[in-house]
Amino acid sequence: MRHPPRSVLAAVAGAAALIGSVTVPVVTASGAAPACSVEYSVTSQWDSGFQGAVRITNNTAAMSGWSLAFDFAGGQKLTQGWNAKWSQSGTTVTAASESYNGSLATGASVSAGFIASWPESNAVPTSFKLNGTSCNTAAEPSPTPEPTDPAEDGPPVLRVSGNKLVDAGGATRRLLGVNRSGGEFMCVQGRGIFDGPVDDASVKAIAGWKANTVRIPLNEECWLGLSTIDPAYAGANYINAVKDLVAKVKAHGMTPVVELHWTHGQYTGNSAGCSDVHASCQKPMPDMQYTPSFWASVANTFKNDRTVVFDLFNEPYPDRATSTTTQAWQCWRDGGSCPGIGYEVAGMQDLVDSVRGTGATNLILAGGIAYSNDLSQWLTYKPADPAGNLAAAWHVYNFNTCANESCWDSTLAPVAAQVPLVAGEIGENTCAHGFVDQVMKWFDDRGLSYLGWTWNTWDCSSGPSLISSYDGTPTAFGTGLRDHLRALNG
Structure with missing residues (x-):
C-alpha cells in the first residue's frame, strides 16, 4: 500500500525491544573537556x-x-x-x-x-x-558478529528452481502469510519504530493463523541513521529492532521478508504521495543517493542467514511520471535520469548488484511497475542476477487495474510459468474478503505465494486491516485469510 490509514496513525507509538549494539566508547583524558x-x-x-x-x-x-x-x-x-x-x-x-x-x-x-x-x-x-x-578519543576493537544459523525447526533456506521456490531438500515451498506494517512510517514521524507491539506474544499470534511468512516494511533513512531522524528510532537502534523482530519471526518457524517501503528523493509529479525530499511517503522509484547503501547494509546484516528474503522496493510507479510504458520499464530496470523524476534513480539492476556485491545469495523479490500491479514486461526487463535467486513480486487490491482473472491469465500466468511469483500484498478496502478469496484461489490453483495486507489494528473500512487486536482477533476482512491459511496448513 502507498500509505497506512492516516486516521489511525496517531494511536500508538510502540517501543521496540532492542538488542545490544557494537559501539566503541569515547574515552576522554581527565581534566578539561575535549574540543x-x-x-x-x-x-x-x-x-x-x-x-x-x-x-x-x-x-x-x-x-x-x-x-x-x-x-x-x-x-x-x-x-x-x-x-x-x-x-x-x-x-x-x-x-x-x-x-x-x-x-x-x-x-x-x-x-x-x-x-x-x-x-x-x-x-x-x-x-x-x-x-x-x-x-580526545580512544577505542577498543569491536567483536565480529557471529553468523546466524537457522534453527532446525525454523524457516527454510529458499532458492529458485525453475518457476518454483524450493528448500534445501528440493521440496517446493510457498510463502503464505501477512505484512507487518509500521517500520516504514513510525520512525520518520518520530513516534517509535513499530506500530503496535512486536513482542513474542504478538508474533506467536501471527503463527496461530498458520502463516509461514511475515513481510516487514522498512524505511531507508531510519536504517541508515540520517540526521533528520530521531536517534532513538534510527541507526543502530532501528537496525537492532528489525533484527529482533526477524529473530522472533524465525523463532516461530516463519520466513521473514525485509522490504524497502519508503525512500529519499523529492517527487512532486503525477500521483505524488508527498512533496517531502525525505523518506516520508512512497516514491515512484528508489534513489541512487541512499538506496544502494541501504541494501548493501541490509544484505551484510543478513547475508549469513539465508532464511531472510529481500524485497527490493515496495511499489514502483515510474509509469506515472514517464510518457511511455517503455520508458517506465527502462527506468525500472536501469535507473539513472528518468523522465519526470527529479532525482537520480536506482534501478532494480542497481539494487540486485548492491545485494550481490556483498556476497549475499538470499532470495530476492522484485515488484513491477504501476505499484507492482503490472508485470506485463517483467520478463523482458528482468534484472540479471549472478546468484540465480530472483523472483517476481506482485501486489493486488480490489481497486487496482489488474484485478480480474482475465488480466491475471494474460499477464501473470506467463511470468509464473518462468519464475516464482509472490503476491507480496493482497487486500480489499471493503471489510469483506470476497475479492481476496478469488485471488487466493487463482494462486492456489497454480501453487503460488501470497501475503495479506496488513497485520495492524486499523479500521478495515479505511484500508485493508486484518486484525482488530494483536492477539490475532480478525476483522471481517481478516477472517477470510485466517480461515483460508488454517484450512491449507492445518
Missing part, C-alpha cells in the same frame, strides 16, 4: 568488509561547516557512505558536512555512516580531527 568527541562504531562486520558509523559532538564554538579526518590502520578501503561527503586518500578518511547538516552548535552532535572493506585487519582508528583540531 570534540567522536564515537566510532562497527554496526556489522563480515569476511571482507564492515559497516561503520561516527557520531561527532562539538564542544567548542558553533560551526557552520565541519570536516572529520581519521586514519585506517588495517588496509581498510572506503566504498560508500551517507550523511557526509566521504573520501579517502591513502589511509586518511575524510567526512565533510553536507549542505543540510553543516551547522553544528556548541554541544550538538551529528552522525554519518559508511561501508568499507578490510583486506588485512579491521583495526579501529585511534585519533580523530575535527576541522584540524584533535578530538
Whole structure:
C-alpha cells in the first residue's frame, strides 16, 4: 500500500525491544573537556568488509561547516557512505558536512555512516580531527558478529528452481502469510519504530493463523541513521529492532521478508504521495543517493542467514511520471535520469548488484511497475542476477487495474510459468474478503505465494486491516485469510 490509514496513525507509538549494539566508547583524558568527541562504531562486520558509523559532538564554538579526518590502520578501503561527503586518500578518511547538516552548535552532535572493506585487519582508528583540531578519543576493537544459523525447526533456506521456490531438500515451498506494517512510517514521524507491539506474544499470534511468512516494511533513512531522524528510532537502534523482530519471526518457524517501503528523493509529479525530499511517503522509484547503501547494509546484516528474503522496493510507479510504458520499464530496470523524476534513480539492476556485491545469495523479490500491479514486461526487463535467486513480486487490491482473472491469465500466468511469483500484498478496502478469496484461489490453483495486507489494528473500512487486536482477533476482512491459511496448513 502507498500509505497506512492516516486516521489511525496517531494511536500508538510502540517501543521496540532492542538488542545490544557494537559501539566503541569515547574515552576522554581527565581534566578539561575535549574540543570534540567522536564515537566510532562497527554496526556489522563480515569476511571482507564492515559497516561503520561516527557520531561527532562539538564542544567548542558553533560551526557552520565541519570536516572529520581519521586514519585506517588495517588496509581498510572506503566504498560508500551517507550523511557526509566521504573520501579517502591513502589511509586518511575524510567526512565533510553536507549542505543540510553543516551547522553544528556548541554541544550538538551529528552522525554519518559508511561501508568499507578490510583486506588485512579491521583495526579501529585511534585519533580523530575535527576541522584540524584533535578530538580526545580512544577505542577498543569491536567483536565480529557471529553468523546466524537457522534453527532446525525454523524457516527454510529458499532458492529458485525453475518457476518454483524450493528448500534445501528440493521440496517446493510457498510463502503464505501477512505484512507487518509500521517500520516504514513510525520512525520518520518520530513516534517509535513499530506500530503496535512486536513482542513474542504478538508474533506467536501471527503463527496461530498458520502463516509461514511475515513481510516487514522498512524505511531507508531510519536504517541508515540520517540526521533528520530521531536517534532513538534510527541507526543502530532501528537496525537492532528489525533484527529482533526477524529473530522472533524465525523463532516461530516463519520466513521473514525485509522490504524497502519508503525512500529519499523529492517527487512532486503525477500521483505524488508527498512533496517531502525525505523518506516520508512512497516514491515512484528508489534513489541512487541512499538506496544502494541501504541494501548493501541490509544484505551484510543478513547475508549469513539465508532464511531472510529481500524485497527490493515496495511499489514502483515510474509509469506515472514517464510518457511511455517503455520508458517506465527502462527506468525500472536501469535507473539513472528518468523522465519526470527529479532525482537520480536506482534501478532494480542497481539494487540486485548492491545485494550481490556483498556476497549475499538470499532470495530476492522484485515488484513491477504501476505499484507492482503490472508485470506485463517483467520478463523482458528482468534484472540479471549472478546468484540465480530472483523472483517476481506482485501486489493486488480490489481497486487496482489488474484485478480480474482475465488480466491475471494474460499477464501473470506467463511470468509464473518462468519464475516464482509472490503476491507480496493482497487486500480489499471493503471489510469483506470476497475479492481476496478469488485471488487466493487463482494462486492456489497454480501453487503460488501470497501475503495479506496488513497485520495492524486499523479500521478495515479505511484500508485493508486484518486484525482488530494483536492477539490475532480478525476483522471481517481478516477472517477470510485466517480461515483460508488454517484450512491449507492445518
